[in-house]
Amino acid sequence: MPLTPVLSRYWDDPQSWTLDTYRRNDGYKALDKALAMAPDDVIATVKDAGLRGRGGAGFPTGMKWSFIPQGPEKDGTVKPHYLVVNADESEPGTCKDMPLMLATPHALVEGVIIAAYAIRSSMAFIYVRGEVVPVLRRLQAAVAEAYEAGYLGKDILGKGFDLDLVVHAGAGAYICGEETALLDSLEGRRGQPRLRPPFPAVAGLYACPTVVNNVESIASVPAVILNGIDWFRSMGSEKSPGFTLYSLSGHVTNPGQYEAPLGITLRELLEYAGGVREGHRLKFWTPGGSSTPMFTDEHLDVALDYEGVGAAGSMLGTKALQIFDDTTCVVRVVLRWTEFYAHESCGKCTPCREGTYWLVQILERLERGDGTEDDIGKLLDIADGIFGKSFCALGDGAASPITSSIKYFRDEYLAHFEHGGCPFDPHRSTLFAGVMA
Structure with a gap:
């Protein structure tokens, strides 16, 4: 396209x-x-x-x-x-x-x-x-x-x-x-x-x-x-017509703005952007910024319009395509995003104010390698208590990375506490070389 x-x-x-x-x-x-x-x-x-x-x-x-x-x-x-x-x-x-x-x-x-x-x-x-x-x-x-x-x-x-x-x-x-x-x-x-x-x-x-x-x-x-x-x-799809700006950032050869018809796929956009950085492969990505449920390499051919992304389980949002390759720890990324939402919560409603705080505490524990398998269930419970129950969409945005990352990368969460730390920590790379293989 x-x-x-x-x-x-x-x-x-x-x-x-x-x-x-x-x-x-x-x-x-x-x-x-x-x-x-x-x-x-x-x-x-x-x-x-x-x-x-x-x-x-x-x-x-x-x-x-x-x-x-x-x-x-x-x-x-x-x-x-x-x-x-x-x-x-x-x-x-x-x-x-x-x-x-x-x-x-x-x-x-x-x-x-x-x-x-x-x-x-x-x-x-x-x-x-x-x-x-x-x-x-x-x-x-x-x-x-x-x-x-x-x-x-x-x-x-x-x-x-x-x-x-x-x-x-x-x-x-x-x-x-x-x-x-x-x-x-x-x-x-x-x-x-x-x-x-x-x-x-x-x-x-x-x-x-x-x-x-x-x-x-x-x-x-x-x-x-x-x-x-x-x-x-004449551009885009029937229900999502026209042109729009797609922002590609992260582990991509040529990041930037790509103006394309709605309905283009990430696979096509990556061709224009020179692909994922050399020597690495796509691990996960966001279709519309950090508040939208993440996708993986199996979603490369999803039509990037409102209906296509919605049917695949996420939201097109602001078309902020953040690309993460195989060197990235998904738990660390989700922790950083959640810290952002906890910091930016206005505090007006209890689900968001309290929920984002506790999400950060549990994610920090997991990322250090001190967590347990029960913590994954706690994360999902808290996310469920926030999603759809907060005063505005900030709460939904904070819960989405939690639920989607556990859906696709539960094994990576488990690996953190099973092996006492992050498998992607360079200081521990020899110890955990085969963990995420």
Whole structure:
């Protein structure tokens, strides 16, 4: 399956982030086309194209926009509508939104203007990780260019549409990637998930109707509007149409971003990336970051779309393909991930706050070689107590690596305490040379 560079087609331009470069590559033509359409027609186009959210869940973007209530409230008041772009990318292994904003920030800005017009919003926010200062500066510069060129502000392109766009720097918390925690943070409160319902479409930012979309979802909108439904649906699969960014990292010869149609396989992507590093073989990998159940080399030919990955027992998530070869200790990797989730838990709900803490304690014991076979059962029990029972998806993300790693690598867990340590520890390699053969 060939690659489909759309968002990334001119990332190699020496000045890819400037307004001039963006205009040379059909920049803001989609905006002109969208403003000539009725807002509902823009929503219908995105819905009919089948664009799905690129932030993890894969919810249809156009459908999300259509949930925004139009017209006055029951008491006659008219609430403002808000558009919020979730650029708080912090899932371990995920690295697609930051390169996109660094290379082509105007693709996101144009997408924001079109989306805001569609949902009848006059105020939009891009919530970006504050630690990523180069991206923050690049976004702020692009927004300033857009204001100066008349793409933002009052009476955009003389079409009577007004929009202000604010780039907001978050203070750095993984939990703020959860949309309701992000909204709390944006309002100036501690970032913690909200109880739903009400959903953001009804009562989001400042208790007003709000759409929260991922960076890649919004940046894909201009291409959909400009090139049309049939063009977009000519790529990908029937239920998961279009193009997307796959992030390959880890033990791969050429890591990076690979823009391809949804439904490509890891085997095909590895061919483009030069394969697993020389002299080694694939051991396990994640299809969508550390919060998705891991796959092994038997899943190389799984179609990397929402249906294919789901049917195989995982989630496509953010398409963060972390590749681990045969030198990697799966217990150590899962411990590091679990330490991350325990550290980033907001502490609001008991299953996640307490469960992630105890997962770390047991995994540390197992990794040292001090555990017992009963500990594996304890891990599964705790994971079951977290999955589907925590306030937000962070708990599910913490439980997924536990259950999937034990499913595929139970023998490796057993080897740790049967032989008093990690079989992959170089200091013990002669002692355990044949353990994992």
